[in-house]
Amino acid sequence: DTDLGQHPPSGGRPNEFQAKYLQTQPLGKGGFGSVFAGFRIADYLPLVDGKLYQFPLEVELLLQVGAGAGPSGSSAAVTLLDWFYMEQQLILVMERPFPSVDLHHYLAAHGGFVNENRLLMRQLVDAAIEIHTKGVFHRDLKPRNILMDIRSQLPCVRLIDFGCGATLHEGLYTEHRGRTFYYTPPEWFRFRCCSAGPTTVWQLGVVLFEMLFSYRPFKTESQIIHSHLVFGDEVSQECQHFLSQCLAKSPESRPTLEQLRLHPWLR
Numbered sequence: 001d002t003d004l005g006q007h008p009p010s011g012g013r014p015n016e017f018q019a020k021y022l023q024t025q026p027l028g029k030g031g032f033g034s035v036f037a038g039f040r041i042a043d044y045l046p047l048v049d050g051k052l053y054q055f056p057l058e059v060e061l062l063l064q065v066g067a068g069a070g071p072s073g074s075s076a077a078v079t080l081l082d083w084f085y086m087e088q089q090l091i092l093v094m095e096r097p098f099p100s101v102d103l104h105h106y107l108a109a110h111g112g113f114v115n116e117n118r119l120l121m122r123q124l125v126d127a128a129i130e131i132h133t134k135g136v137f138h139r140d141l142k143p144r145n146i147l148m149d150i151r152s153q154l155p156c157v158r159l160i161d162f163g164c165g166a167t168l169h170e171g172l173y174t175e176h177r178g179r180t181f182y183y184t185p186p187e188w189f190r191f192r193c194c195s196a197g198p199t200t201v202w203q204l205g206v207v208l209f210e211m212l213f214s215y216r217p218f219k220t221e222s223q224i225i226h227s228h229l230v231f232g233d234e235v236s237q238e239c240q241h242f243l244s245q246c247l248a249k250s251p252e253s254r255p256t257l258e259q260l261r262l263h264p265w266l267r
Helices: 014-020 057-066 103-109 117-133 186-191 196-213 221-226 237-246 257-261
Strands: 021-030 033-040 045-049 080-086 089-095 100-102 146-149 156-159
Touching (some): 014 021, 057 080, 103 196, 117 196, 117 257, 186 196, 196 257, 237 257
Antiparallel strands (some): 045 089, 080 089, 146 156
16 A cells, blocks of 8 residues: 555645745646646746646555656656645646657657657556556556657657556456547457456557557447458568557457567567
8 A cells, every 4th residue: 555644735725835836837638637837936847737636546546656766757657746635626746857748749740650669669568567567557548648758869758647547456447437438448348347457558559559650540439349450561560460469359369568578579
């Protein structure tokens, strides 16, 4: 269990948040809250704040994925810097690598295609293994929840928005909890349940498909359940095999994350 006492809320008073942080422009809005840019007043450390929740489950998950990490920027997920529980609102103050952009906008800025798809997928598989090792199931991996840290010549991926997340276990998950339709695995539509490993592998496959072709592989529930992909010569045989394994219709047919990491295409 995560000891939330190590990161106690800051008293629940708005003036304490305002005394420590300067909120600036809005960055985005999702199903579970809003995101704003800002700075820590003491040293102008860039950050993101503004997620609003009734119960701080995301705090617990972020503390778990950050456990044992070094300084900000060294973990698979963005670092939770602070949090304030104020009546109906939970404000999460999070690290914001600068400059950075989510994968959705990164793909748009590059015309829908990126040359680093193998590097990025290797990093994503490693990130998924890391958070699973720490007992966290993200449940909503998609380009908008993948942050591209572009401070160096080679981009580095970081996972954000654990609002749909859950504690990892080996059994089945039967609650929907707001996961995005286009990244939902076929077993959810067939049986209304899914498991962590196969779901994560499926979502990584959908993300890779978008990186390769600039559109999503499936548009309807029927396509997610029944349609099989056909590739052209523009994709290597090894990449096709990797993608086909990720998007296998049966969860039992998909490799584990550890097996995926050893795939020849990622070497």
